[in-house]
Amino acid sequence: MVLVLGIVGSPRKGGNTELIVENALKSAREAGAETDLILLSENKVEPCRACDACSKTGECVIKDDFMHVFNRMAKADGIIMASPSYFESMTPQMKALIDRTGYYNSVARGRTTFDGKVAGAISIARRTGLANVWTQQLLFILSQKMIVPGITSYANAVGSAPGDVLKDEEGMRASSDLGKAIAELALRLKE
Numbered sequence: 001m002v003l004v005l006g007i008v009g010s011p012r013k014g015g016n017t018e019l020i021v022e023n024a025l026k027s028a029r030e031a032g033a034e035t036d037l038i039l040l041s042e043n044k045v046e047p048c049r050a051c052d053a054c055s056k057t058g059e060c061v062i063k064d065d066f067m068h069v070f071n072r073m074a075k076a077d078g079i080i081m082a083s084p085s086y087f088e089s090m091t092p093q094m095k096a097l098i099d100r101t102g103y104y105n106s107v108a109r110g111r112t113t114f115d116g117k118v119a120g121a122i123s124i125a126r127r128t129g130l131a132n133v134w135t136q137q138l139l140f141i142l143s144q145k146m147i148v149p150g151i152t153s154y155a156n157a158v159g160s161a162p163g164d165v166l167k168d169e170e171g172m173r174a175s176s177d178l179g180k181a182i183a184e185l186a187l188r189l190k191e
């Protein structure tokens with residue numbers, strides 16, 4: 001069994017990011033994985049305070065949902081990170097999660113939590129910032145020593161109002177390919 005986790009970085013519940021991540025997870029299930037979904041809209045993750053307490057105690061001083069999200073990421077074999085473009089960047093919700101996760105993993109966990117997990121990124125935009133948001137998430141994934149499977153097309157899609165993304169056939173297809181590729185590689189690595 002492998003577990004693929006999708007993380008939706010949008011503050012909008014039921015929006016385009018959630019829809020495309022659900023689509024990727026459906027493909028992951030069809031390829032034999034179990035799936036989990038985290039909506040950052042339902043989990044409070046504040047920005048890192050750079051207090052460095054975690055280097056001394058192994059614990060984060062901020063009492064919010066971060067450890068709950070981190071533990072679910074640590075449990076997964078595959079992770080899909082997805083964010084809409086907000087003025088050409090990922091959302092503050094996704095950035096806060098990335099900063100807290102990356103720092104905590106480095107300082108409190110000796111940068112071992114995500115080694116060898118399989119991961120990929122999805123970005124959504126009305127029009128601009130797709131490549132930037134995708135690259136920002138991917139650079140984080142690589143920095144955590146995760147493995148990114150190759151796919152034929154980047155999993156980026158366009159949409160403005162909730163549901164628009166479903167009309168971007170190529171984007172939806174690319175997200176299906178990504179979900180399948182992550183599940184298949186995670187299964188192969190477990191053999």
Ligand SMILES: Cc1cc2nc3c(=O)[nH]c(=O)nc-3n(C[C@H](O)[C@H](O)[C@H](O)COP(=O)(O)O)c2cc1C
Binds near residue numbers: 018129159
């Ligand atoms: C604060 C804010 C900033 C945005 N900035 C951009 C942008 O720079 N470029 C763009 O193409 N779309 C931008 N958008 C549109 C969103 O990327 C788009 O509506 C996307 O589908 C939202 O995904 P969601 O439904 O998952 O929230 C912005 C939306 C908001 C609310």
